[in-house]
Amino acid sequence: MLKAPVASQRDVASSEAYALAVDAMGGDRAPDIVLAGLELAADRHPHAKILLIGDETVLKAALPSYPKAARICDIRHAAESISMEMKPTAALRVRGSSMRLAMEAVAAGEAQGVVSAGNSGAMLALAKIIVKALPGISRPAMVAVQPSARGDTIMLDLGANIGCDARNLVEFAIMGEAFAQAELGLPKPTIGLLNVGSEELKGDEKLRQAAEVLRESALGEQFYGFVEGHDITAGTTDIVVTDGFTGNVALKTGEGALKLAFALLKRVFKTNMLTKLGYLLVRPGLERMREWIDPRRYNGAVFVGLNGIVVKSHGGADGESFASAIDVAMDAVTHRLNDKIRARLDQLGMLNNNDQGLETHSETSKEPVS
Amino acid sequence: MLKAPVASQRDVASSEAYALAVDAMGGDRAPDIVLAGLELAADRHPHAKILLIGDETVLKAALPSYPKAARICDIRHAAESISMEMKPTAALRVRGSSMRLAMEAVAAGEAQGVVSAGNSGAMLALAKIIVKALPGISRPAMVAVQPSARGDTIMLDLGANIGCDARNLVEFAIMGEAFAQAELGLPKPTIGLLNVGSEELKGDEKLRQAAEVLRESALGEQFYGFVEGHDITAGTTDIVVTDGFTGNVALKTGEGALKLAFALLKRVFKTNMLTKLGYLLVRPGLERMREWIDPRRYNGAVFVGLNGIVVKSHGGADGESFASAIDVAMDAVTHRLNDKIRARLDQLGMLNNNDQGLETHSETSKEPVS
Structure with a gap:
């Protein structure tokens, strides 16, 4: 799958845009449950294109174990991630976090929505500032x-x-x-x-x-x-x-x-x-x-x-529940x-x-x- | 059982005061469930003295069917009662209601508490005004x-x-x-x-x-x-x-x-x-x-x-649950x-x-x- 072109040139509703940007590093057992969830989601949404954001080295090593997920995902590197304990005000200052880059992909029109199992306070704060009301x-x-x-x-x-x-x-x-x-x-x-x-x-x-x-x-x-x-x-x-x-x-x-x-x-x-x-x-x-x-x-x-679909998966979620969060986001995208x-x-x-x-x-x- | 003397002469904590004043006319199926509840309560609190307030004619006719309740209760007539639908502001204006007379018995030191299955909004309003904080x-x-x-x-x-x-x-x-x-x-x-x-x-x-x-x-x-x-x-x-x-x-x-x-x-x-x-x-x-x-x-x-024990029983209560409201009130009285x-x-x-x-x-x- 080709990497999507630069965001600003794209129409949000365009079928070539990523359906979702997924924060691969959010949640207690990331990125494993995220990948397990995407593996299940790939069966249900085979035509969805997912922008998977997180530590490139980790993700490149792990993704081959999830072959269906690998087929629908493009990886984008994020050097940092936001811990579950981080205060929202601190999280806002982490410029290169996977959660932030996912939000930025939505704001730029690259993806129609974002899914993360990460820190919900940080997620809400980032969504308000980057995706905007x-x-x-x-x-x-x-x-x-x-x-x-x-x-x-x-x-x-x-x-x-x-x-x-x-x-x-x-x-x-x-x-x-x-x-x-x-x-x-x-x-x-x-x-x-x-x-x-x-x-x-x-x-x-x-x-x-x-x-x-x-x-x-x-x-x-x-x-x-x-x-x-x-x-x-x-x-x-x-x-x-x-x-x-x-x-x-x-x-x-x-x-x-x-x-x-x-x-x-x-x-x-x-x-x-x-x-x-x-x-x-x-x-x-x-x-x-x-x-x-x-x-x-x-x-x-x-x-x-918000100006995009923003879905929070439980922090202690397993693959099945992460997949269900993807379902919810896809429904919101599909049904506008x-x-x-x-x-x-x-x-x-x-x-x-x-x-x-x-x-x-x-x-x-x-x-x-x- | 002798009728208690005039309230103002009595010490609230005196063992001769009524333990409770009971609104016989409150609730959807009053006075039947009240009397059924008191019949059960009489077994559990055989030494409690209860001031039973409501329509004297109705209560005098009904009480003999509840012999244990009859032993612990004195009847006091109340010409009026407060319906479940009445607004608290309207309820406050009904001077001779059974609920109000029960509250007044507490305020006067005749009884240490009141139990009613009646209108809770009216009960709270009356308790604040008559029993007082x-x-x-x-x-x-x-x-x-x-x-x-x-x-x-x-x-x-x-x-x-x-x-x-x-x-x-x-x-x-x-x-x-x-x-x-x-x-x-x-x-x-x-x-x-x-x-x-x-x-x-x-x-x-x-x-x-x-x-x-x-x-x-x-x-x-x-x-x-x-x-x-x-x-x-x-x-x-x-x-x-x-x-x-x-x-x-x-x-x-x-x-x-x-x-x-x-x-x-x-x-x-x-x-x-x-x-x-x-x-x-x-x-x-x-x-x-x-x-x-x-x-x-x-x-x-x-x-x-409040300056007295005020217990509300569910409006749709049966005898057993009214008796349990009596238990709660008696516990509060006994344990000060x-x-x-x-x-x-x-x-x-x-x-x-x-x-x-x-x-x-x-x-x-x-x-x-x-």
């Missing part, structure tokens, strides 16, 4: 797919932004819609705004304001209203919108509770000979269940709202996630990054700011 | 016991306060400690402050400030530091402290995830004849597991930080929850409701407010 998006967000009783639920933000205002929440809804269309193939996904239960406490001003804007917008038909914590796993809506602090806690609390359920279940099955026999009888179903709710299946957390976001922002008059619509609502609101 | 507590909070891999975890606030500052979080830690001592019998419970994962995003200013105060206080040895969502069910700390919005979402997300696990499990067991046989073999253990994580076992959510809170506030110099300690930290903090 889409016009009309003030806060890129972290989004992922989670298991629910009705199939898959999409939640955002999962930690990219601690404090959020009403405008941010509306942007999250727009990005969530595009993500649900691109990743789950839902033409008109429903949207819920995460809130607390008691009527009295329901929502502070930013939540009420965001709800009002969404209800009256072109997304109004898809806007369900407020949802609560239990609605995430119930699958009440296809998309759950919340600030990054709450979203991060909810994501990890849900994962923790499922883990607790399996730990308790294991104890039940180990009680005696009869329960052990019981386990043997249900094992296949249990394993399917465990796989289905396995966070690895939902491994591709995506930073949305960002075009969908742009179109919706345009329709809602939010392309110019101003807060006009929301400020108007704020001024006319009868509710005191709590 | 303990000196040194600026924000009473809602606390409950939750299942974890290492036993029980206590979390607060679960929704009484949406926005919280560092002082509030420190108060929550103090109230959580006293609650863990009174309800779980842990002499030195560990305390975690709920936060998000990524180092970069870790904590806004109020979290960093609360952590600093706790670390340097007499609670320092018990303060674990920051915990994340998955630590709640892992049981990393005995107590998880967070603001009411996040706590409410985490509580309901955890419950929802456990519910999802059971729903999936049910599907697995129903697959075929063999899996159905497997179910029969593990059923006893599964039922114990389900009971253990049943929210009803954790039914007594307590409003802490509020005395423990007072003693710790005094030790930390927080009894006078000023923010001195925290303001000092705020002024000397090097971190920018995020």
Whole structure:
């Protein structure tokens, strides 16, 4: 495969551009799990072209062991890498890191997206500075797919932004819609705004304001209203919108509770000979269940709202889960996630990054700011 | 049993005072589940004296069917009751409601605590106005016991306060400690402050400030530091402290995830004849597991930080879960929850409701407010 020509001469959407730039050095067991993941991904995306960025010597030595990956990858040397422990501010100063070069390939139009299993704080900081936010998006967000009783639920933000205002929440809804269309193939996904239960406490001003804007917008038909914590796993809506602090806690609390359920279940099955026999009888179903709710299946957390597709794979991922992060990125590329976001922002008059619509609502609101 | 004399003449801690005032009219199936709950509670707390408040005609007709409850209860008439749908502001205007009279019995020193399965927003509003906050507590909070891999975890606030500052979080830690001592019998419970994962995003200013105060206080040895969502069910700390919005979402997300696990499990067991046989073999253990994580076992959510014990039972509770709310209230009364809170506030110099300690930290903090 020929090395791609200079970035600036290329059209991002061109079929000759790299689909993805992959940070070969990110994650606890890089580059092995990255290469193992690409080997699996090559079967699923045989026509994808991947720009593999990392230590050239290491990669040239390792790649022949992954023949399918070798067929779709071009190697680009990066002299440095960012450790999992490095602070984002320090990571930004490492000019020649594999993660940074991957982001730069996207910014230059060489690749449409980037996948890394590296340090997520560094990744978010680099993405914001190098790939940059889409016009009309003030806060890129972290989004992922989670298991629910009705199939898959999409939640955002999962930690990219601690404090959020009403405008941010509306942007999250727009990005969530595009993500649900691109990743789950839902033409008109429903949207819920995460809130607390008691009527009295329901929502502070930013939540009420965001709800009002969404209800009256072109997304109004898809806007369900407020949802609560239990609605995430119930699958009440296809998309759950919340600030990054709450979203991060909810994501990890849900994962923790499922883990607790399996730990308790294991104890039940180990009680005696009869329960052990019981386990043997249900094992296949249990394993399917465990796989289905396995966070690895939902491994591709995506930073949305950037001028390119940016996918974060778990740091402790294995090859299978890295491949699933590649799948998520490829879906976003193929289904033109960002075009969908742009179109919706345009329709809602939010392309110019101003807060006009929301400020108007704020001024006319009868509710005191709590 | 004799009717208690006039409230103002009585010492709250006197053994002749009512242990609890019970709102007989709160909840979806009142007064039946209340009476069924008291019938069970009478076995467990045969020496407790209960002031049962509600429609006298209804209660006098119903009580004989619950002979054990009848032995420990005195009836007090309340002409009105507060519906589950009523807004707190409207509920405050109902002068003769059973819930209000129960709170007034606590404020007057007739009873040491109140239990109601009624409208929680109304309950919180009435408790703040009538029972009032303990000196040194600026924000009473809602606390409950939750299942974890290492036993029980206590979390607060679960929704009484949406926005919280560092002082509030420190108060929550103090109230959580006293609650863990009174309800779980842990002499030195560990305390975690709920936060998000990524180092970069870790904590806004109020979290960093609360952590600093706790670390340097007499609670320092018990303060674990920051915990994340998955630590709640892992049981990393005995107590998880967070603001009411996040706590409410985490509580309901955890419950929802456990519910999802059971729903999936049910599907697995129903697959075929063999899996159905497997179910029969593990059923006893599964039922114990389900009971253990049943929210009803954790039914007594307590409003802490008030001049009396205030326990909320689930609106849709049955007799067993109402009895468990009575247990929680009796534990708090017997183990002198509020005395423990007072003693710790005094030790930390927080009894006078000023923010001195925290303001000092705020002024000397090097971190920018995020």
